[in-house]
């Protein structure tokens with residue numbers, strides 16, 4: 001059975017008159033990577049900060065490693081590492097100087113040893129004496145990540161850590177996240193990238209402050225009950241335009257030379273694509289996480 005380190009029950013948060021997180025009930029598995037997805041302003045960061053004791057909810061109940069997220073926030077904070085999408089280290093210090101400075105102000109025992117450990121663990125050796133100003137976005141984020149775990153936290157909270165980072169560097173960054181997770185660290189990460197969502201063990205999809213879905217990518221895809229066909233052939237844009245008028249077709253998208261059509265009504269979709277002329281090649285295909293989220297979003301309304 002899965003072990004959960006964070007448990008939230010009907011948690012709410014408003015800023016002024018804006019109800020930003022609404023009755024959030026969610027459990028976060030220990031030692032796994034949980035991804036938070038949803039449009040801008042949907043309450044992901046606010047939810048993540050509340051579950052780690054960084055922000056006090058207005059109502060509800062919850063715990064983080066058995067500490068109350070209302071009353072014992074000071075006990076939770078030392079267990080948390082936090083990294084934002086903005087590089088917040090000193091650009092005129094080297095990688096080593098940055099880490100050492102942070103280690104000292106955070107009273108890390110044996111700071112020199114800890115910094116060297118992290119430099120090796122995060123493969124930062126060739127940049128240890130380079131000013132962080134000269135690092136690429138991907139390497140800067142790697143240094144930020146190493147800084148966020150200087151105190152060996154149990155949970156790290158990453159707020160869009162790879163925004164604007166190139167795909168190769170993002171892939172390398174995720175290798176480190178999986179490595180940290182394999183050592184038992186619990187990781188909460190918000191992202192807008194679907195490929196990153198697919199790398200998470202667990203997902204929470206938020207919209208207008210509401211949790212629309214949670215679970216593994218496979219379980220979220222399955223729970224939507226969608227059917228998808230891949231269509232190849234002439235004038236796919238015209239075909240997509242025609243399909244967009246059919247109520248039963250939930251969504252259409254063209255990738256390269258293939259049109260993907262998705263519907264909740266499997267039989268109707270079968271009939272529609274089955275009626276296409278012979279010069280179209282039609283094949284049933286797996287519904288993707290992106291299809292499932294697009295479907296969820298269509299139903300999401302501000303409540």
Ligand SMILES: Nc1ncnc2c1ncn2[C@@H]1O[C@H](COP(=O)(O)OP(=O)(O)OP(=O)(O)O)[C@@H](O)[C@H]1O
Nearest residue numbers: 015018020038039040041042043044045046047190
């Ligand atoms: N400290 C604050 N004071 C006032 N409003 C806030 C505060 N923090 C967040 N908000 C507002 O709450 C809403 C939700 O913000 P939040 O950052 O949680 O969303 P998000 O899903 O993480 O968005 P994004 O993807 O853009 O980071 C937004 O409208 C934001 O402006």
